[in-house]
Amino acid sequence: QTVVTQEPSFSVSPGGTVTLTCGLSSDSVSTRYFPSWYQQTPGQAARTLIYNTNTRSSGVPDRFSGSILGNKAALTITGAQADDESDYYCVLYMGSGIWVFGGGTRLTVL
Amino acid sequence: QLQLQESGPGLVRPSETLSLTCTVSGDSISSLTHYWGWIRQPPGKGLEWIATIYYTGSAYYTPSLKSRVTISVDTSKNQLSLKLSSVTASDTAVYYCARLDFYSYYMDVWGKGTTVTVSS
Numbered sequence: 738q739t740v741v742t743q744e745p746s747f748s749v750s751p752g753g754t755v756t757l758t759c760g761l762s763s764d765s766v767s768t769r770y771f772p773s774w775y776q777q778t779p780g781q782a783a784r785t786l787i788y789n790t791n792t793r794s795s796g797v798p799d800r801f802s803g804s805i806l807g808n809k810a811a812l813t814i815t816g817a818q819a820d821d822e823s824d825y826y827c828v829l830y831m832g833s834g835i836w837v838f839g840g841g842t843r844l845t846v847l
Numbered sequence: 848q849l850q851l852q853e854s855g856p857g858l859v860r861p862s863e864t865l866s867l868t869c870t871v872s873g874d875s876i877s878s879l880t881h882y883w884g885w886i887r888q889p890p891g892k893g894l895e896w897i898a899t900i901y902y903t904g905s906a907y908y909t910p911s912l913k914s915r916v917t918i919s920v921d922t923s924k925n926q927l928s929l930k931l932s933s934v935t936a937s938d939t940a941v942y943y944c945a946r947l948d949f950y951s952y953y954m955d956v957w958g959k960g961t962t963v964t965v966s967s
Contacts, residue, residue, distance in 0.1 A: 738910070773953035775894075782943060782960055783894065788953035826894050830952035834899060834907025838886075841893040 739763060741829055743839035749817045749846055757842045758809040759827030765808035770829040772810035774803060777824045777841075786825075787812060814844075822846040849873035851944050851958035859965050865934050869927040869944030869958060876925045877902040882947040883927045884954070885918060887940040895940075898929065899947060934965045 740762035749755035759772060766772060768790045775783040785794040787803035790810065800815045810829075814821055827839040855867035867885070876883060884899035898918040900906045906918050917930045927944055941962050945954040 771952040773951075775954070777894070782957040783954070785953065785955055785957075788948070788955070789951040792951070794955070824893075828896070828953065834905070835909070836884075836896040836899065836947075836952070838894045838896055 739831060739837050741827065741837045741839040743825075743827060743842045745840065746843045746845070749814070749821075749844065751817060751819060751846055753817050754813065754815045755817060755844065756806070756811050756813045757825055757827075757844070758806065758811050759829070759839050760809040761829065766810045766829065767805060770810070770831070772803065772805075773828045774801075774810075774812045775826045775828065776821075777826065779824075783826065817846050819846050849946070849956050851946065851956060853942060853944050853958045853961035855942070855961055855963065857962060857964060859934055859938075859963060860967055861935055861965055862933055865929075865931040865938065865963055865965075867929045867942055867944075867961065867963070869929075871925045871927065871946075874946070875922075876920050876927060877922050880949045881955075882949060883920065884945050884947050885927075885929045886943045886945055886954070886957075888943070888960075889937070889940040894943075897931075897942075900927070901949075936965050939963065939965045 742760040774787040777783040791803040826841045882899045885897040898908045900918045915932045941960040943960045944958045946956040
């Protein structure tokens with residue numbers, strides 16, 4: 738069974754930089770998995786941040802960026818703000834019509 | 848403006864079949880460049896992809912639910928549907944419908960979600 742791994746929690750100071758990662762239990766994450774990232778605040782639907790590894794969705798501030806770091810997909814927030822405090826999910830496309838979510842990272846800004 | 852609106856019974860009894868509908872406005876469910884799908888989130892837990900369908904009827908399911916799930920589209924009503932059979936308390940969740948980009952394989956538009964509780 739495919740497992741997509743994310744840090745359960747992370748904290749960052751206001752104005753600081755944080756990198757969240759997205760790994761794969763059975764392989765290295767590469768662009769062929771079309772990694773995407775989503776932000777969710779409690780009680781709300783998810784908001785699309787990044788798709789196709791590093792393309793920002795419309796209206797997403799440029800302090801959010803995506804990349805491949807080593808064998809993982811990464812979401813970097815530069816100049817974190819209080820309203821960035823949310824849950825962040827990565828999704829990998831496994832091919833053959835199958836998508837898998839990571840377990841999510843709860844980001845605290847303090 | 849594209850909107851996705853989920854609807855369905857808020858309460859389903861154990862062992863019964865959960866049926867949800869997603870009404871799409873502002874786009875055609877027959878779009879050549881998008882899939883349509885369902886994602887769920889149990890209380891206090893993460894998001895889980897359930898199923899995706901293309902307007903032609905080609906459907907894809909998460910392996911853990913494949914034996915109980917059916918996704919379908921009604922192009923005449925511009926609606927997406929989900930049926931989940933033999934539900935248990937572990938199927939209690941917020942269920943979201945979403946549009947997925949055909950080329951970049953990501954969820955680009957989400958519905959607001961509908962809460963389903965499985966309880967007798």
